[in-house]
Amino acid sequence: xxxxxxxxKSFGDHVVxxxxxxxxxxxxxxxxxxxxxxxxxxxxxxLSTLLSADxxxxxxxxxxxxxxxxxxxxxxxxxxxxxxxxxxxxxxxxLRLMADLHQLGKAEGRQRAGRLLEQxxxxxxxxxxxxxxxxxMQRRLDLxxxxxxxxxxxxxxxxxxxxxxxxxxxxxxxxxxLVADGVTIFLTTQYLEEADELxxxxxxxGHGRVIAEGTAEELKxxxxxxxxxxxxxxxxxxxxxxxxxxxxxxxxDALALRVPSDGSLHELKNLISRLDDHTVEVDELSVHTPDLxxxxxxxxxxxxxxx
Amino acid sequence: xxxxxxxxxxxxxxxxxxLRRNLKRMLRYPSMTITLIAMPVVFLLLFVYxxxxxxxxxxxxxxxRAAYANYVAPAIILMTVMSTVQGTAISVAxxxxxxxxxxxxxxHIARVxxxxxxxxxxxxxxxxxVTVVTGVALLVGFRPTxxxxxxxxxxxxxxxxxxxFVWLCVALGLASKTVEGASNTPLPLILLPFLxxxxxxxxxxxxxxxxxxxxxxxxxxxxxxxxxxxxxPIGNSAWLALAWCAAIxxxxxxxxxxxxxxxx
Numbered sequence: 272x273x274x275x276x277x278x279x280k281s282f283g284d285h286v287v288x289x290x291x292x293x294x295x296x297x298x299x300x301x302x303x304x305x306x307x308x309x310x311x312x313x314x315x316x317x318l319s320t321l322l323s324a325d326x327x328x329x330x331x332x333x334x335x336x337x338x339x340x341x342x343x344x345x346x347x348x349x350x351x352x353x354x355x356x357x358x359x360x361x362x363x364x365x366l367r368l369m370a371d372l373h374q375l376g377k378a379e380g381r382q383r384a385g386r387l388l389e390q391x392x393x394x395x396x397x398x399x400x401x402x403x404x405x406x407x408m409q410r411r412l413d414l415x416x417x418x419x420x421x422x423x424x425x426x427x428x429x430x431x432x433x434x435x436x437x438x439x440x441x442x443x444x445x446x447x448x449l450v451a452d453g454v455t456i457f458l459t460t461q462y463l464e465e466a467d468e469l470x471x472x473x474x475x476x477g478h479g480r481v482i483a484e485g486t487a488e489e490l491k492x493x494x495x496x497x498x499x500x501x502x503x504x505x506x507x508x509x510x511x512x513x514x515x516x517x518x519x520x521x522x523x524d525a526l527a528l529r530v531p532s533d534g535s536l537h538e539l540k541n542l543i544s545r546l547d548d549h550t551v552e553v554d555e556l557s558v559h560t561p562d563l564x565x566x567x568x569x570x571x572x573x574x575x576x577x578x
Numbered sequence: 579x580x581x582x583x584x585x586x587x588x589x590x591x592x593x594x595x596x597l598r599r600n601l602k603r604m605l606r607y608p609s610m611t612i613t614l615i616a617m618p619v620v621f622l623l624l625f626v627y628x629x630x631x632x633x634x635x636x637x638x639x640x641x642x643r644a645a646y647a648n649y650v651a652p653a654i655i656l657m658t659v660m661s662t663v664q665g666t667a668i669s670v671a672x673x674x675x676x677x678x679x680x681x682x683x684x685x686h687i688a689r690v691x692x693x694x695x696x697x698x699x700x701x702x703x704x705x706x707x708v709t710v711v712t713g714v715a716l717l718v719g720f721r722p723t724x725x726x727x728x729x730x731x732x733x734x735x736x737x738x739x740x741x742x743f744v745w746l747c748v749a750l751g752l753a754s755k756t757v758e759g760a761s762n763t764p765l766p767l768i769l770l771p772f773l774x775x776x777x778x779x780x781x782x783x784x785x786x787x788x789x790x791x792x793x794x795x796x797x798x799x800x801x802x803x804x805x806x807x808x809x810x811p812i813g814n815s816a817w818l819a820l821a822w823c824a825a826i827x828x829x830x831x832x833x834x835x836x837x838x839x840x841x842x
Contacts, residue, residue, distance in 0.1 A: 319684045342584055344687035355677035357599065359606045371595040372687050374588055400606065416681070 272297040272424055272455040273318065278327035280313055287313045289479030291327070295472070300446065300456040302470030304463065309476045311459035312352060315428045319349045332423050341391035348422030350414050352429045358402040362393050362412050386409060387415040391445070407438030414445060425449065427458045431465060443468055475570050482570050491560050498529045499542060502555035507513065512551045516542075534558045589688035596695020601788040604703060614665045615707045617768075618658040625650045625740045625777065626718050633778060651712075651720040652803040653776030657768065657798070658711040659740045662704040663747040664764040670696055670751030671760030676760055693834055697744045705733075711807050722807040735819075740798055743767065745830030752837035755835035770796045775804075795822035798842075 273295035280288040287310045295301040305311050316322040318331055320340040329336045331510045332346035336502030349355075356365050363384055391411040396404060401412060410430060417425060427446070431439040446469055450456060460466055466473045467487045474484040483490055491497075501519075503509040503526050512528060513519060519528040532538045539558070546553060604611055615688050625633070626647045634646030673679055673696070682692050712720075724732065747764050754760040773790060774780065774797040791797055798818035805812030 321683055322682060341686055344684055345584055347684065349681065349684040350682055351677050355681035357603070357676070357678050359603045360599070364602065368595065368599055371598075372592060372682075372685060374585070374591065420685070 272299075272332060273457060274299070274328075274330045275314075275318070276328050278314070278317065278329060279325045280310075280317060281325055286479055288324075290315075291340055291476070291479070291481055293474060293481065293484075294477070295455060295457060297455050298450065298453050298558070299471040300450055300458060300469050302466035302473045303457070303459045303476055304461070304466050304473055305459070305476035306461060310479055311461075311476060314430055314476070315349070315351075315426050315459060319347055319370060319426050320344055341360065345381070347421060347424045347426065348420060349426045350410075350417045350428065350430060352432060356401045356412050356416065359400060361398050361400055361509075362388060362408075363397040365412060365416055367420060369416045373420045375419075383419060387418060391415045392441075397445035405438075407434050407441065409440060410434060410438070411445070414442075418449075422454070424455045424457065429459055431460070431462065439465075477570065492533070497532055497534045497560045499532045499534075499539065500555075500557045500559060501528045501530065501546075501553050502526055503528075504552065504554050508552055511549065512546065512553070515545055515549045515551060532558070534560050585686065587686070587688045589691055589694075590634070592688040592691035593694040593698065596691045600669075600695050601702070604699065607681050610665055610669070611703060611707070614661045614703070617661050618654050618707075618711050621657060622650070622654045622711065622715060622718065624768050625654070636778070636782065638779065642749050643755045644721075647719040648721060648808055649804075650777060651715040651722075652807055653771050653800055654715060655708055655712060655736070655801055656739070656771055656776065656803060658707050659736060660764075660767040660771070661741065662688055662700060662707050663740065663743040664761070664767060665703070666696060666700040666744050667747040667751035667754070667760045667764045668757060669700075670748050671742030671754050671757045674752065675757065689838065690835065693748055693838060697741065700744045700747075701737060701740045703760070704744070705737065707807045708736055723809045728806045732803060735802060735806065735816075738820065738823050742827035743832065745827050745834060747830070749830045749833040749837060752834055770794060771800060774800060795819070795826070798822065 275291055275293040278288050278291040278293075281335075291310075291314065293301070293303075303311050303314060313322065316328060318326050318336065320336050320343050323337060331343045332383065334342040334346070335487075336343050355366065360368065366384035366387055367380050370383055375383065385394075388397050391414070392410060393408060393415070397409060401409060404412065414427075414430070430446070431442050432440065445464070446456060446458070456469075458466070458469060470487065472485065473487055473490060474481045475490070476482070483493065485493070500522060501512060502524070503512065505526070509526055509528065516528070516530055519530045522529050530542060532542065543556075626643065629735075630643040630646040630650070634640070634642040634644070634649070637645055637649055640646075670693075683689070735807065750763045751760045754763055771777070771789060774794055775791065776796065779792040780797065783791060798815040799822070801810070801815040802812055802819045804810050805815065
C-alpha cells in the first residue's frame with residue numbers, strides 16, 4: 272500500500288532523511304518510531320504530498336507521490352500532530368465542511384457527520400465551537416474529519432502526543448476499529464508502548480535512517496537485555512547461586528539475581544541443570560524479555576557510538 | 579501511469595464551500611469586522627467635524643464644512659474598502675498558521691478554492707462595510723447627486739476595486755511570515771489616498787508630490803467614485819482606474835497562487 276525506496280530529504284545543510292526504505296502492506300498498522308527530530312513528521316509530509324523529496328521513490332495507494340499527487344490525495348487522509356480543525360467552527364460544521372469538500376450532497380453529509388459525531392462521542396459538543404474542546408476531543412474531531420472521505424490510507428502523526436491516559440486509550444481503540452474495517456494506517460509515535468499496542472510492523476527511525484524494522488516481538492528478540500530473574504529464600508542460598516553462576520548480577524531486590532538470557536528453552540534448561548547440579552534451591556524463577564524501551568535505547572545508543 | 583480515473587475537481591462548488599467557511603468565521607469573530615469599519619468612521623468624523631471647516635474653505639469655490647463632507651466622503655468610502663482588504667491580509671496570515679490549511683493541501687480539492695473563499699468573503703465584507711460607512715456619511719452631511727444608475731455604477735466599480743485589492747492582500751497575507759507582519763504590510767493602501775486627490779485637491783501640493791499623486795492608482799479611482807456620486811467630471815479616470823484594478827488583480831492572483839503552492 273505504501274512503498275518507499277531511498278528517500279532523502281535535507282533542509283539546507285541539515286540532512287533529515289538519509290535513504291529511508293519502507294514497505295507497508297494493505298490493511299495493516301505500520302508504526303514509525305523515533306525520538307523528537309528523527310524525521311517522522313518530514314516522512315509523513317512527503318508521503319502525504321505536502322513536501323517533495325530530494326531523492327527516492329515513494330508510492331502510496333499505487334501512485335507516485337511526485338508524479339500523481341492528486342491521485343494520492345484522493346486516497347489518503349491525514350491527521351497531523353497539531354489538530355487540523357477549524358477552531359472557530361463547531362464540531363458539526365467542521366465535519367460538514369469536509370463532507371462538502373468531498374462533494375457529498377446535503378443529506379448524505381448531514382448523515383455522515385451525525386454518525387461520526389456519535390462514533391467519536393462528540394454528539395453533545397456538536398454545536399459548540401472546536402476552540403472549547405479538550406485536547407482529546409479536538410484529536411477525535413480531527414480524526415473524524417479525516418474519515419469523512421473514507422480514505423484507504425490514513426496517516427496519523429503522533430495522534431496521542433499531549434493526551435491524558437484516558438484520551439490515549441480512546442484513540443487506541445479507535446485505531447483498532449479502523450484497522451478492523453480494512454484501512455491501512457501509517458502511525459508515527461515517540462511512545463514505544465503505543466507502537467507495541469497497535470502496530471503490526473515497526474520501523475525505528477534514527478539519524479535519518481531506518482535502524483531496525485520488524486514486529487514488536489522480532490525487535491525485542493534482537494536486543495540484549497532479556498534476563499532470568501531468580502529469587503531465593505535467604506542470603507546463603509543466594510550466595511551459593513552466585514558461586515555457580517558467574518554471569519549473574521544482583522537485582523534491586525536484595526534476595527534476587529539477574530542472569531542474562533535470551534529466554535530460549537535451551538538456555539533455560541542449561542541454567543536449571545546448573546542450579547540443580549549444585550543443589551541450589553530457588554524460590555521463584557521468571558523470564559524477562561526486553562521491552563521496546565530497551566530496544567529503542569539500545570538501537571539509538573549503538574548508532575551514536577558508531578558515529 | 580495508472581488508468582484509474584480520478585474524481586473530477588469542482589472549483590466552483592469548493593469555492594462556495596470555502597466562502598461559507600469564511601463567512602461563518604467572520605460571524606464568529608465580529609470584532610474584526612467592527613474594527614475594520616470603525617477606522618474609516620473615525621476618520622470621517624475627524625475630517626468632517628475637526629478639519630472640515632478649514633479644509634472646506636480651501637476647496638476651489640470654498641464652501642466650508644458642508645462642501646468638504648461632500649469632497650471627502652468618496653475618499654472615506656475608498657478607505658473603507660482598503661481597511662477591509664487589510665483585514666483580509668490578516669485573516670489569510672492567521673489561517674495559514676492553522677493546521678486546517680495543511681489538511682486542505684492533502685485533500686483532492688480545487689486548491690485555489692482556499693484562496694477564492696477568502697477573496698469572495700472579503701468582497702462581501704467590503705460591501706457590508708461600505709454600506710455602513712456610506713450610511714454614516716449621509717448622516718454627517720454627505721449629499722450625493724447620484725441617481726439610481728450612478729449608485730449602481732458606483733457599487734459595481736467599488737466591487738471591482740475591492741476584488742483587485744483583495745487579491746493583492748491575499749498575496750501579502752501569504753507572503754508575511756507572521757500575523758503581525760500581515761497587519762503592517764498593507765498599511766500603504768490606507769495612506770496612498772492621502773497622497774492623491776482623496777482629502778485635498780492635488781493642485782495644492784508641491785510639484786513632486788503632485789506628480790506622484792497624479793500617476794498613482796488611487797487618484798483615478800477616487801475621481802471615478804467622486805464623479806459618479808457627485809457629478810464631477812470623470813474624464814478618462816474610469817478607464818485608468820479599471821486598468822489599474824485589472825493589473826492589480828492579476829498580479830495579486832498570480833502571486834497568491836505561487837505563494838500558496840510553494841512548500842511549507
